[in-house]
Amino acid sequence: MTLLKHSVKESTYRSYQYYAFPVSILVSHMEQNEGVEAWIHSNFIQACFDERLFDGGVPVPFAPYQFDYAFNPWLHTQRLSRELVGMLDLDILSFIVKSLTHGFCLYLNADEFFLPNRQFYQKQNYSHDVLIYGVDTEQERLFLMGYDDNSQYTTFEAGYDEFRQAYQSLDVIENHCNQIYLYRYQPEGSYTFQIHLVLDLIEDYLYSRNTSERLYMVAEPYDRTYGQNTIASVQRYLQLLMEGRIEFDIRIIHYLVEHKEAMLHRLRYLERKKYLDQSLGFADTYAEQVYGQALMYRNMIMKSAIDNNSKRVQSVIGSLDQMRQDEHELLVRMVTHARERAAKPLQEFN
Amino acid sequence: MSIEQESTLQKLVNEVLEREGNGEDISMNANLGEIGLHSITFVKLVVQIETTFGIEFANEDLIMEKYETLRDLLNYVQQKLER
Structure with missing residues (x-):
């Protein structure tokens, strides 16, 4: 060799x-291996923020639901x-x-x-x-x-x-x-997509539920800020950043974008698999109103880190409220639509 | 389109990517990703362009995917200069 x-x-x-x-x-x-895509889109839905960041720093401040992702079928x-x-x-x-x-x-x-x-x-x-x-x-x-x-x-x-x-x-x-x-x-692993599980987890994200409570039989729940409430934590971080009271950590704004990109891929997957009616344009709207905005905010923050223009950070802090609201409204509509559609036989949509 | 502006942009790309030389070998028609730019170096380049050409990018134009090639980026700069 x-x-x-x-x-x-x-x-x-x-x-x-x-x-x-x-x-x-x-x-x-x-x-x-089609199951890999199904598994990926069943994970990385929930976001969590470790507020101890504001008391001196933590290794993983803002990330997907904390889980050992090596624990998978393959x-x-x-x-x-x-x-x-x-x-x-x-x-x-x-x-x-x-x-x-x-x-x-x-x-x-x-x-x-x-x-x-x-x-x-x-x-x-x-x-x-x-x-x-x-x-x-x-x-x-x-x-x-x-x-x-x-x-x-x-x-x-x-x-x-x-x-x-x-x-x-x-x-x-x-x-x-x-x-x-x-x-x-191990190629022999398998995984079947469960639409109701994914919709439940998206609702955990939307309503900021502690997803780790679902696994109470394994361990005590993690004390974190969950779901859309993490956007308020990001705003608090940016406020402290602007005031020079916390260090710049690119991972926080990068993960914000990653979460939105993952949700966009998930919506496109749901459309492709006919769990959503593509003509309603959920993925396209999310791309424009949420993912595209998050991408712009990340780049605005990175630019501010280079040219020290704090007004741009202030603008992002304000705009994140609108992004949160747009994301909430769109995903609530999407979940309702997907649940109604899942109640009907799939052949109706083929 | 000014040859001088092209050369300046190539030089700035070269500086941001921390390469040797003056950037003459960078094709204006190459894809930005193929040149070696990514989200962080793209934003660094934007700041350099703003300082060098005396323009300011609109926030919505800070996204690298909006520009397929270096020439697209130069076109944007020229539009800003003409305003």
């Missing part, structure tokens, strides 16, 4: 790498740790190459100081997660996925020695992430 690359693909779902990685593996198989996952690999006295590079050879991608943390194309390469030590999806044993290079030095979620490479240093460095720098997860795609 000289060159081995497992299938990965960049996707909409990428604000945080902990879910971007498993999803990147899944979506690379989406064309051959990924066989092995959950290991740096501690276990150390206990077994495994050479990390040999372990990585063997894992890849057995069909696994690896999700682990490494020190960006040693990884070319990463934000902190040769600048400062920083433990950050990375996905290893391939190897060239002749050239002694690993193929990696993650955020690059331009904050783009993409693929890049690192030499064996660079990666070994990046891995070993976590023994001496601050690091809270000791996971070594192995993901292997």
